[in-house]
Amino acid sequence: MQIKGPVRWSLLVAGALAIFAAVPTAKAATLDDGIANYTARAVAQIDRARDAAARLQQRVAAHDVAGARAAWLESHVDWERSETFTGELYADLDEAIDAWPDAKSGYHLIEARLFGGDPSGIEPAVAALVTSLTEFSKQIRAKGLTAQGLLNGTAKLTFEIGENKAAGGESAASGTSLADMRNNVQGIDDVFTIVFEPALKAKNPELAANARRELTIIEAAVAVPDLKSVDQGTLTKASERLALALKAAAGDLGLEAPSLED
Numbered sequence: 006m007q008i009k010g011p012v013r014w015s016l017l018v019a020g021a022l023a024i025f026a027a028v029p030t031a032k033a034a035t036l037d038d039g040i041a042n043y044t045a046r047a048v049a050q051i052d053r054a055r056d057a058a059a060r061l062q063q064r065v066a067a068h069d070v071a072g073a074r075a076a077w078l079e080s081h082v083d084w085e086r087s088e089t090f091t092g093e094l095y096a097d098l099d100e101a102i103d104a105w106p107d108a109k110s111g112y113h114l115i116e117a118r119l120f121g122g123d124p125s126g127i128e129p130a131v132a133a134l135v136t137s138l139t140e141f142s143k144q145i146r147a148k149g150l151t152a153q154g155l156l157n158g159t160a161k162l163t164f165e166i167g168e169n170k171a172a173g174g175e176s177a178a179s180g181t182s183l184a185d186m187r188n189n190v191q192g193i194d195d196v197f198t199i200v201f202e203p204a205l206k207a208k209n210p211e212l213a214a215n216a217r218r219e220l221t222i223i224e225a226a227v228a229v230p231d232l233k234s235v236d237q238g239t240l241t242k243a244s245e246r247l248a249l250a251l252k253a254a255a256g257d258l259g260l261e262a263p264s265l266e267d
Contacts, residue, residue: 039199058080060076114130121178190220
């Protein structure tokens with residue numbers, strides 16, 4: 006029997022509604038989801054930095070300068086990618102591990118001796134670095150990260166890249182200042198992509214797109230052969246715009262607007 010007219014139309018509508026009801030709705034992106042995903046990455050980064058620092062300690066004890074330098078470089082990569090949260094949420098440990106420019110402990114004290122001077126006598130500083138990174142690993146597992154802390158730290162680091170790091174870099178002895186900037190930018194991208202971008206797209210897609218555009222400009226600005234090839238003007242302006250976009254996003258994310266300075 007062929008059904009015609011209004012009855013047929015009613016049945017079609019009812020069928021369509023049943024189909025749509027059967028399809029599970031996509032779960033809205035939340036900051037909690039992003040924090041959980043990013044925290045796992047952050048813990049792994051700190052653990053890798055700690056493990057490489059332990060290898061640095063072994064190489065120093067063996068008087069293997071080349072091996073010690075390689076281990077320092079490996080450890081520093083993961084630390085730089087973690088700077089979106091280290092100083093903001095774990096200030097005391099950050100100071101012990103990565104003080105600059107007047108470093109009395111941590112990476113840069115070791116760097117100056119290992120790459121730019123006499124490496125003898127650095128054993129205590131290296132042991133202290135391993136201890137601090139081990140403690141960091143324990144604390145981040147116990148205390149974790151917060152959305153507010155990540156927004157604050159990411160916005161400040163973004164601003165710092167354009168205002169300070171591009172002007173000369175912080176790892177002159179090892180020659181890794183450009184790599185430091187790239188790893189900072191990678192860390193910023195990770196936080197934005199995993200934690201903030203999904204939630205921001207749902208609330209303010211235009212602002213999310215603006216932030217992504219500035220981040221892409223920053224990534225291109227540091228994808229150059231050497232530090233002197235960095236377009237300082239472009240990097241500074243894009244960093245400022247991204248930092249301001251992150252600040253503006255706070256309201257949409259239910260957070261307080263971050264300060265861009267310490």
